[in-house]
Amino acid sequence: MPGDEPPTNSDSRRDRDEIVHRGPVQLRGDRAFESTMMDQRLLDRRGPADWVHTDPWRVLRIQSEFVEGFGALAEVPRAVAVFGSARTPTDHADYAIGRRLGAALVDAGYAVITGGGPGAMEAANRGASESGGFSIGLGIELPFEQSLNDWVDLGLNFRYFFARKTMFVKYSQAFVCLPGGFGTLDELFEAVTLVQTHKITQFPIVLFGTEYWSGLLDWIRATMLREGKISAEDFDLISVTDSIEEAVQIIVAAHRGEDEHELYGEEASW
Template structure:
């Protein structure tokens, strides 16, 4: 039987099935298929912690080269990734839970809509989203981070990269995604959520939908934003509209699809306007 072709990804046979771990390929920090145990490291702490001997004065300039290499590896590996959506959520969510099932449904629905699925590559919500995409012939991507307590990239990742630095990893999430969907999560999910909100609010990125999936979980945060941040003038009332809250997989995907269609229509209008100027 001829292998199936995934959207924007490599050919694969038996879509939706777990692959053979012997098929793992590595290129530096990049993983192609299957799981690799990340080296226990905390490069961010070594970079940011200035306590102790003054040898950091001599090592930090060299560390810049390692940081540069992470950006180069990430840009190179993800340059040809098709349109994609990043799904965030807790690594502590158990397989078999309702939230895991929702992540899996989201991954599947995004794949069917023609989007690659990007996650942090770990267990829990991330695994569920990667799994849903993989089971539906989608392109499943994991951007991991080397931490002492992480378990490495989950087995449903087709293209995986392990980062040492959070800031390099977060750049990749934003640069190669057309939208973020945030399921219930902890500090990491909140960090990624508010970074995206700040970038949209300040115009660093435009037409970038941010969907909060799970009204019960996110309701308290939305209420606090409305009653505290808006009422005290810390943000404008219009800023609340940057967030879309839903309990529906179909609605979450619809928000993403409509935003993508608006982007494409705007690009066509801009191209037509340039042609008119050139002809004039």
């Protein structure tokens, strides 16, 4: 009977409803908070000395993330990774731009890969999905932003950032960075470093939003370049635009040149 029901504490119900992902594992309620994140366990030096003996076994779990990622993404068509803030509201102009960008990339023949979270990532996945394209999300175990957004067709959850980053670089042929925070900067400079050191080639990197990125670019030019920490040609590794059409054209043009090189070889002349 209704009168026999035990009293309910709203906070405890909220805790029981909380869902956390540990890689491919989903935890709910109290179990969601019983353990730390895998990246934290691996990288945090605090704790008893027996971590020295358990870390080598962690290699097997790391290996499994690479195996699962390579297997799931092996047949992904040519794709572009779109990064941006998870904090972008759905009614923000950047969200609308992300949707349009995702759709434009699909129209140009690309799949769209994001971090699979909310905000700008969701916007790009949504634009790709609504346009009938392939929408991919590569999630990461975090104390927040836990769930893949609803517009992801193929989703993978990772425990380790470095395994996830490898998938972004291996299965994307370009990066587009919408306005974002530290995570977006992390992906941006990782990609720039890989291109600068020729670890990857023909890899366009596009920053969307000249007003947002101008301070960073001005500092790179006025400080890093002036003091000789980078070369003038390194600055050219990054394109910046306010035009979705131009962003897509930059990517298409780079890959057209790559395709012509593969088809005609080194001696091709145009």
